[in-house]
Structures are given as C-alpha cells and as structure tokens.
Amino acid sequence: MLANIIRSGLPLVVMGTMFTQGLRLKLGGGLATFKDRPLVMLRSLVVVLVLVPIAALAIILLLKPSPGTVIGLAILAASPAATFQLRNIYKQGGSPAYLGALHLSLALLAIITVPTVLYLLSEALGFQAEVSPFQVGKTVVQAVLLPVVVGIVFGAVFPKVADRIEPPLGRIFEIGLVVLAVLLIIATYSLLLKMDAWSYVVMIIFIVVNIGLGHVLGPRDAQERTTLAIESGERNTGLAMSIGVLNFSADRTLPVIIPYIILYIVISSLYLKWRAKEAATGVAEART
Numbered sequence: 001m002l003a004n005i006i007r008s009g010l011p012l013v014v015m016g017t018m019f020t021q022g023l024r025l026k027l028g029g030g031l032a033t034f035k036d037r038p039l040v041m042l043r044s045l046v047v048v049l050v051l052v053p054i055a056a057l058a059i060i061l062l063l064k065p066s067p068g069t070v071i072g073l074a075i076l077a078a079s080p081a082a083t084f085q086l087r088n089i090y091k092q093g094g095s096p097a098y099l100g101a102l103h104l105s106l107a108l109l110a111i112i113t114v115p116t117v118l119y120l121l122s123e124a125l126g127f128q129a130e131v132s133p134f135q136v137g138k139t140v141v142q143a144v145l146l147p148v149v150v151g152i153v154f155g156a157v158f159p160k161v162a163d164r165i166e167p168p169l170g171r172i173f174e175i176g177l178v179v180l181a182v183l184l185i186i187a188t189y190s191l192l193l194k195m196d197a198w199s200y201v202v203m204i205i206f207i208v209v210n211i212g213l214g215h216v217l218g219p220r221d222a223q224e225r226t227t228l229a230i231e232s233g234e235r236n237t238g239l240a241m242s243i244g245v246l247n248f249s250a251d252r253t254l255p256v257i258i259p260y261i262i263l264y265i266v267i268s269s270l271y272l273k274w275r276a277k278e279a280a281t282g283v284a285e286a287r288t
Helices: 002-024 027-036 038-063 067-077 086-091 096-125 133-157 159-194 197-217 222-234 237-247 250-287
Strands: none
Touching (some): 027 038, 038 197, 067 096, 067 237, 222 250
16 A cells, blocks of 8 residues: 555656746746856756766766665666755755756756666666666656646746745645655665665765766856756656656665665755855955
8 A cells, every 4th residue: 555655646746846846937037048158058957967977877887886776876867857955945045047947957858868868877887777768758758847847837827826836835745755755765664774884875975976066067156056066966856766666666776765865965955054154154255
C-alpha cells in the first residue's frame, strides 16, 4: 500500500510543484532577458546543463562510489530546475528576473536535456538503463514541461488569481514533497542503512562542486551569482525521484536521492546564509 501511495502521489506532487513555479514565471520577461543578455543566459545554461553532468562524470570516475550511488548521481545530474530552495532564493539574495528566465529555460529544455544527459551518462558509466530515453522524456513532459506551461498560461490569463494562489499552493506541494520523501525513507530505510560512508562523502563533494560551479562561473551581479549556484547545486530532486520510481528500480536509486535531499538542504542553507552575510557586509561598507 505504501509503495502504491508513493508511486501515485509522487508524480502528482512534482506536477503541482512545477505548476506553482509556472505561475510565478513570466514568458515575456524570460524572452526579454535572453534578448538583452544572450551570452550571460547561454553561459548559465551551459553551467547547469553541461558542466554539472561533466562534473558528475569526473567525480564518479575519480572517486568510484558504489553502483547504486553512480545511478542516483547520474539521474540527479540529468535533472535540472531546482525545487526545494527555489523560494529561498527570493528571500536570501536571489535575482527574481534572472531566476525566472533561467528556470523557465531549464524547464522547457528538460524534455531534450534530461533523457539525453541520462543516456550519455549511462553509456559513459556502463550502467544499463531499464527504460528508453523516450520513456524518460515522457516522464519529463508529464512532470515538468506541461505543468510549467499550464502555470505560465494560467498566470498570464488570470494574473491576480495566480498571485493570490501561488504562495499557499507552493507551500502545500513543497510540504507534500517532504511528506513523500519521509514515506520513501520509511519504505527504504533498510537500504539507506546499507549505504556506505564513502557514498555520502561523494554526494557531499558532488553538491559542493556544483554550487561552486554556479558561484564561480555565475554573472558578476551578486544576486544572480547566488541564483545560478543554487540552480546548479540543487537539481530537480522531485523529478529525479519520479524518474527513479517510474523508470528504474527504486531500490537502486532512492537510497541515494533521499540522502542527497537532506545533504543538499543543509549545505545550500549554509551557502545562502553566507551569501546573505556577504550582501549585508557589502551594504554596510557602502554606507561608510
């Protein structure tokens, strides 16, 4: 019964989360950002969609984690567009305009990039994908692309309603994602206990490197640099769990994705606090 609840509820919660994110995104603003700053946006997309998977490949080949960790990190590396910390980007120094353009681009490109990156990583790392890239792409369409597009259209047609319902809906679906993650921990706790300490070390390195890529290669603007670091580091953990549950063996992927979520929240929260402190220091120095 628990497995059926997870299998049915996870895609719905991910779809709801992406729908509420779509309510916040503005297509016109995203296109304007690309028109005004094409090189910045292109570089940002390269960091999230190309450099993060390359970093994952390098880390796996160099550090040689367990086979389950390899598959889990590959799915995470292939799944862009942040979920958990997206709201915190606004609260702690992120750039709404840049974030909207970047997040919208990642969501729209996901139908191509997710199955492609996952296929290339599976070939390079030598693990056998249990489904075709087409099936992974189908999951991306259902879980990411359609909900985001519907949210954008709804927000454009009913902007006042969208502004009113987005905050509570966003919190509801984020809580739902956390609840499902807890249920997944309950369902797979025996597997989590079997995961070796080295796999946790590799995950921490993976998260720190990804955040570092976004921070070092981000735009000059401090807020935009923070935004890219978060988008690079988090990955779409909801989408990754959906791919793991629906398209791979859950016992090979979830024991990696669940601890990753916990580790990421801790590390990214520390990063966001540091960035907020840096911003406050900069403002204080400018006033003196």
